[in-house]
Amino acid sequence: ASLSHTPSLRFSWFVYLALAMLASAIKLRLPGMTGTYSLNFLFLLYGITRFSLPEVLIAGCAAALVQSLCNVKQRPTLLQVLFNAANLILSVTLCFVVAQSLLSAGLAEFRPAVMAALGFIYFVVNTMLVSGVLSLLEGKSFSEVCQGWYVLSFPYYLAGAAGVGLIPVAGSSVSGEAWLLLVPVAYLIHFFVSLLRSRPAAGAVKRDDQMPLAARLYAAGVIASGLLLLALAAFQWQSASVLRFAAYFGLALAASTLKVQLPGMRGTVSPNFVLLLVAIGELSLAEAVIISAAAGIFQSVWKTKRPPTLTRTLFNGACLSLSAAAAYALCRVVLASWLSQSVSGLLVVSTLALYTCNSLMVATVLCLVEKKPLGNIWQTCYFWSWPYYLVGSGVAGLMIATYRAAGWEPSLLVLPMMGLVYVSYRSHIFRRESAVWGS
DSSP, X not given: OGGGSOOOOOHXXXXXXXXXXXXXTSEEEOTTOSSEEEXXXXXXXXXXXXXXXXXXXXXXXXXXXXXXXXXXXXXOOHHHHHHHHHHHHHHHHHHHHHHHHHIIIIITTOHHHHHHHHXXXXXXXXXXXXXXXXXXXXXXXXXXXXHHHHHHHHHHHHHHHHHHHTSOOTTOOOOGGGGGGHHHHHHHHHHHHHHHHOOOOOOOOOOOOOOOHHHHHHHHHHHHHHHHHHHHHHHTOOOSOHHHHHHHHHHHHHHHTSOEEOTTOSOEEOTHHHHHHHHHHHSOHHHHHHHHHHHHHHHHHSSOSSOOOHHHHHHHHHHHHHHHHXXXXXXXXXXXXXXXXXXXXXXXXXXXXXXXXXXXXXXXXXXXXXXXXXXXXXXXXXXXXXHHHHHHHHHHHHHHHHHHHHOHHHHGGGHHHHHHHHHHHHHHHHHHHHHHHTO
């Protein structure tokens, strides 16, 4: 139906069409997977917010044709070519409809958030359609095929989508610091590739619930400090918007359920820190502290392998709240005059402060419990969790920039992309653990 509207044959569109077709000829064959992965998604995402739907659909069909017929080992059937074209048509159409709805709702001033939402939709729809037909053809489970595509393709897709989102439209510009968002994505790709190429040995985790005296005293001190901070936050409570606080509070609790067990470690990591970084940058101290404490406690009690103890639960909540308070004090009080106008500066300082404080407190108690060198424990924690934190800080930065440009509600459009990062991270950890233990 959309092709009934004749596209405007502009010179820029012909250039766009040619580049999309050229990108489709650049294909990657994923190990152990049927099918190829091309770079045409970059141009399709680019065109969704810059050309009409008929123009993008024509480019998508042409791209599917080139990808199906050029540089192939075996000539595809007509059904395969039509399926590839239909896959791109459905993905592009859904993204286009969502894009027009968001842009007409007033988000034209901050397109990166819109592109994050579109990137999420395109990747999910495209991956599910391809995985569905491959699972039927190969007799494998849908989840197995989907995970194979997901693990191997998502990091590169994330980098491409981030680059497309930073390309300015006519009459606008992108600040130089915005391109720093590509640094965390590049580091995550490096981390994932390192996991695929090497298999670092996982140390055995000591499972002894009896804490030594030194560890109990240390934990008691952290818990007491956290409870005191929480009492002060409740006493000095202030909130510019209770609805905004409730939304971030609920999202932080939901994110706390998305846990990944770190190899060779007792602890888990979850994407709740993204909401904590946003709270540190935009909410009051009391709100940030309460959200952090609740997120730490909820992460400790949600679907644990062992029954959580009161000490461990309170300790985790205290660690996050104390770390958030330290990051807040550094960013919003000590360095406020330097960081108030720089989102990237705010994110660098708050991420380093939150991560360093929290990881050191957790590593210290593990050092006392397991009687291992503090440096070794912290290094293990750093290896597995820092790439996740780094990408999460980029997502938080995009949320804060959207918050300041268009309000807190549109900033939530960025979160689904972090959900894909979580699934990718969990899948890589699972594959690594399976290779180590032979499961």
